[in-house]
Amino acid sequence: MSALPYRIGYGEDAHRLEAGRTLVLGGVPVPHAPAGAVAHSDGDAALHALADALLSGLALGDIGQYFPDTAAEWQGLDSAVILARALELVRARGYRPANAALVVTLDRPKLGPLRAAMAQRMAELLQLPETEMGVSFKTSEGLAPDHVQARATVLLVAG
Ligand SMILES: Nc1ccn([C@@H]2O[C@H](COP(=O)(O)O)[C@@H](O)[C@H]2O)c(=O)n1
Ligand SMILES: C[C@@]1(CO)OP(=O)(O)OP(=O)(O)OC[C@H]1O
Numbered sequence: 315m316s317a318l319p320y321r322i323g324y325g326e327d328a329h330r331l332e333a334g335r336t337l338v339l340g341g342v343p344v345p346h347a348p349a350g351a352v353a354h355s356d357g358d359a360a361l362h363a364l365a366d367a368l369l370s371g372l373a374l375g376d377i378g379q380y381f382p383d384t385a386a387e388w389q390g391l392d393s394a395v396i397l398a399r400a401l402e403l404v405r406a407r408g409y410r411p412a413n414a415a416l417v418v419t420l421d422r423p424k425l426g427p428l429r430a431a432m433a434q435r436m437a438e439l440l441q442l443p444e445t446e447m448g449v450s451f452k453t454s455e456g457l458a459p460d461h462v463q464a465r466a467t468v469l470l471v472a473g
Contacts, residue, residue, distance in 0.1 A: 321409065321470040323371025327362035328463040329353050337462070339418060339425065340432030340449070341394055341439060346423055351462055354383035358393035360416055363464035364436065365393075365400040367414070371470040372407055374400075397439050409470040411440050415448035419463040425451045440468075 335350025351357025
């Protein structure tokens with residue numbers, strides 16, 4: 315086990331958006347989204363960024379190593395499964411998340427109305443109080459309209 319009592323993790327993910335697909339972010343379907351993520355899994359960039367943040371905090375690599383996008387068994391996978399696996403790996407090494415912060419960059423639609431539902435679901439998946447799950451949204455100011463991006467940090471504590 316690492317000697318550090320605290321460890322910082324950082325993760326990010328991006329997916330191209332295409333009309334006719336469902337957009338899922340933070341484990342919550344986004345109603346009225348004009349396009350959804352092109353991905354091997356359900357394309358939930360927020361959960362992928364959080365899972366990579368957990369793994370990076372303990373230098374455990376990234377989600378592609380555990381869930382290769384070449385494996386047919388992960389096609390259409392619910393990204394909650396990916397996050398649960400990353401959390402399991404963190405806990406097996408004697409750490410747990412203390413708080414997490416997520417930023418999603420998306421031009422349309424506005425995600426503000428979903429902030430509470432997303433925070434609640436991600437806190438539940440990370441086994442955190444909702445007060446410890448920060449959720450922010452940004453537009454790309456039109457620079458990347460066909461694109462969703464998520465970035466996440468997590469503080470891991472020993473014990
Ligand atoms: N998909 C989005 C993007 C942004 N918001 C909210 O809009 C505000 C301004 O965003 P800027 O990128 O122009 O700084 C900010 O309060 C975001 O929370 C949103 O709800 N959904
Ligand atoms: C989740 C996995 C596996 O289904 O695929 P995608 O949904 O394409 O997501 P990405 O963040 O590009 O990479 C991790 C993958 O291996």
